[in-house]
Amino acid sequence: MNKSIPAISVNSVVKHYASNPPIVALNNVTIEIQDNEFFTLLGPSGCGKTTLLRLIAGFEQPTEGAILLYGDHLEGLDPNDRPVNTVFQSYSLFPHMTIAENIGFGLKMKGQSSDQIALVVRDMLALVKMETFGNRMPNQLSGGQQQRIALVRALAPKPKVLLLDEPLSALDLKLRQAMRLELKRLQKETGITFVFVTHDQEEAMCMSDRVAVMSQGELQQLDSPQMIYERPRNRFVANFIGDVNLIDTKVSSENQNSYVCSHNNIEFSVNKTSQHQVGDQVTLAIRPEKFSLVSSAEGLLKGTVVDSTYMGTDTYLTVKIDDSTELEVRCQNIDLDQQLPTIGETVGLSVPNGAATLLED
Amino acid sequence: MEIKLPANPITRRWLGLSPALITIFIFMVLPIALLGVYSFKPADSYGGVEAGFSLDAWIQLFFDRDLDDTLIFDSIYLQIIWRSVMLAAIGTTLSFLVGFPVAWYIVQQPPERRDILLLLVTIPFWTNLLIRAYSWILILGKNGMIEQPLLAMGLIDDSLEMMYGNMAIGVGLVYSYIPLMILPIYASLEKIDFGLVEAAHDLYADRWAVIQRIVMPLCLPGIIAGCILVFVLSLGDFISPSILGGGKKMMLSNLIQFQFSSARNWPFGGALTMLLLMLVAFGSYFYIKASRKSAYLEK
Structure with a gap:
């Protein structure tokens, strides 16, 4: 991977939904996310941040504009053909599989041997200090534990970019604070580019290298957390943060x-x-x-x-x-x-x- | 007026269930038990039974009685049973192969369209089974809707002989019972969290892998219910075999019907009924067990 090429380039992306009345979810958004960056999309619900994440993951296609992953066009690629993984808000662990099978699923689909998978699964469980949980079923885990498994399940196939869709919003406050530190640590340890979506300004402030503040489908400001706080560009950003x-x-x-x-x-x-x-x-x-x-x-x-x-x-x-x-x-x-x-x-x-x-x- | 309910919660529960229990007992348990009892009685010459105990009906299932009363093994009834089970199994498999994709398609539609499609699936139920069976004769039969155009275009010279055979019976079974496959599968597909499908897709599973590894295991209860419903009803169906099969091939259900009508051998009919009941009960039991097991082992 060439480190100088942006991990993700969002070029003038427009996303319309043909509902009645039509919804403009994203209106000409241009963002460059750098390699090995903890990047946060911050905004109130309905601002388009989750839509942007789904466009990067490939669950939806942009109406106009292009998205590039390390310089390669993603247009027309299905989610399973994109070297990008998602941590879902509701975790979406497969209820009929054990924790180890959940973590190994991506690698299995990529055709890796079961020996290799077993090694990665062990490493991943160790990464979140849950070594003994491999044989349990998802419903035997607490919310915070499920969250960790969802995280390493998405990390196991070593994606080029990890997308996180409000992954902490279902956790209680103490757990959420602990997971913030953990996420930051995992990002540093793995060196994978994280794109984190949240409506919680505190989360955005404490974890991110850079934050993109969005509102009504438009990018309001893209800066370091400090600059977002100290030098808000407009009323929306000034009011939304702090x-x-x-x-x-x-x-x-x-x-x-x-x-x-x-x-x-x-x-x-x-x-x-x-x-x-x-x-x-x-x-x-x-x-x-x-x-x-x-x-x-x-x-x-x-x-x-x-x-x-x-x-x-x-x-x-x-x-x-x-x-x-x-x-x-x-x-x-x-x-x-x-x-x-x-x-x-x-x-x-x-x-x-x-x-x-x-x-x- | 004050109604006094029994204090004991268990008594109260049974009291509450009693209307349903009484109905089931009178209309299901009692007739079946009666048939069971009849199968152990000697037949009289007028279609009824005589007092006493006799294993004749059960012996008749497997043996023929020679002139000098020696029993010779006779597989004719076993063949009929085997043929019926096989046909029902094939019908069930075909129904699943057609029904699952249909249910999967319906569940992915927007809610308003789903309701319409589900209604369309049930439409054949609004028409009499007999009429539907006869309409297949118009489609499959000699000079029917399939043959006529092919003959006219010169693609075939002679009748395809689609009617009055196993194929016609199979078509009839699939057509008659496919809603019973689609509806339970749809009901369990509807409950699947679509986020899981997206998650699997995100983790490099293609469409087929998603269906095979996520959707099918999660809707297994619906698949089992659909298969049992179609299998049981196919096994007991006597309209498809007699109309579409032309009555040439005797099926278990025809055989039973025959015993209670023309043959007037109620004990033998009773024995056949009990055998069918046991086949279905054991079959379903083992199928459920095997499916459950494979669902856990597959992982």
């Missing part, structure tokens, strides 16, 4: 690298991440934890605390800076003696440089 304060401003001046945007005579300096003219109405996004509380005399912003909620790690404050704008502010609870403002108190808020992001829309 909590955010959106502030309506007007571009008042510009210089080479930044704009000055003002809101009620408060001026924010922001990086030029998108093109605007002086006088344009623009939206700024500031994450709640970026603010720091200062005395009301100092600080860029001044406002009144209207609500305060204790959340354990943080206290969430709602600060009203003018009649139309309330900001959510998060203060970390460092110790018991910490003096937090009470409701009705006037506070000042400082915003570090670069904390505000200019949105495209």
Whole structure:
């Protein structure tokens, strides 16, 4: 495999469903997934992420556009002819086969000898620390165990790319957190490109090398988890990932690298991440934890605390800076003696440089 | 008015089941038991039975009585039984080979079309069995719908002689009972999680491998039910053999019918009936056992 060729290239893919009314599941999506990457497709249900996964797996064909696997066109190939395996949301373990037979199924279909299969099955069971489970039936396993088996069943034939369709969504929280680490470890150990579909932003953040945020069949942003969080491109991404304060401003001046945007005579300096003219109405996004509380005399912003909620790690404050704008502010609870403002108190808020992001829309 | 139910839950359960149990007892268990009893009685000359105990009917199954009352082994009835079993087995196999793909096709259709197709499958049941059997004569018979065009085109010179033989009986059996193969198979196919089919497809199984290794094992209960239904009814069918087979080849069912009508030998008819019942019961039992076993061993 040539490492410089993308593992998967999705070129201007359109997918329509001829229902009534017709559904546009994917609208001109172009994505390149690199070799050995943990890549996540993130979005709410109905955003087209699962459709894209099914197109790559070959269960459905694109209406327009092409999908390439390491430079080879996949058009017209059935799922069984694509060196790509899927981990299904509902696991889909074959109920009439033992765990070992489930894991060996792909290799058996590829025509490998039973000795070879037995070796791989043993390795795969060891990979998820379930060495003694080979002879059990799927219904004798817990949800988390079934999940692990579904994972190694798809890994056993050594696919070029592993597709994971919301594989953790049926598990309880603790198990889900453990499986995140396990998935990340497996990806590193096997060196296989993972394409992971999820609607859970936390999952996307903690495992992925890069995340593609999708909405309504379109790609919204493709970036590292950090950039997705710190530099959301538009309102959708800013709102979908984490909590955010959106502030309506007007571009008042510009210089080479930044704009000055003002809101009620408060001026924010922001990086030029998108093109605007002086006088344009623009939206700024500031994450709640970026603010720091200062005395009301100092600080860029001044406002009144209207609500305060204790959340354990943080206290969430709602600060009203003018009649139309309330900001959510998060203060970390460092110790018991910490003096937090009470409701009705006037506070000042400082915003570090670069904390505000200019949105495209 | 207050009805007092017995306190014991077991008594209550039996009480609840009693209408069904009584019906089954009166209309199924009793007549069959009566036939069983009749088979051990001596026949009288008028079609009834005399008092007493006699094994004559059962002996008649295997032996012929010579003039001097010595028993000579006679396989004529065994041949009839063997022929009936074979024909029923072939009919069942053909029904499965045709019925399974049909059921698999129907289950893959969108829900509205499925209902229509299932309705079409059951349509032959709406017509009298006798009429359906006669209509096959028009299709298969001399100068029938198949032969006529072939004769006219000069592809054949003489009648194909499709009627009144094993082939015509086989066609009749498959045609009559195929819905009973399709419906149970469809019912169990419908319950299969289609995600499993996709998963197998994803793991390099082609269409045939998917059917062989995933679909068939998972719908085995439906296949077994369909095969038993078709086999049992084929074995007991007397319309196809007598109309489409022209009555030339005696089948077990014809033989039984003959004993109770023209031959007026009720004890012998009873013995044949009991034999048929045992064949079906044992056959089904072993078939189910064997299928279950192979389903687990196949893996």
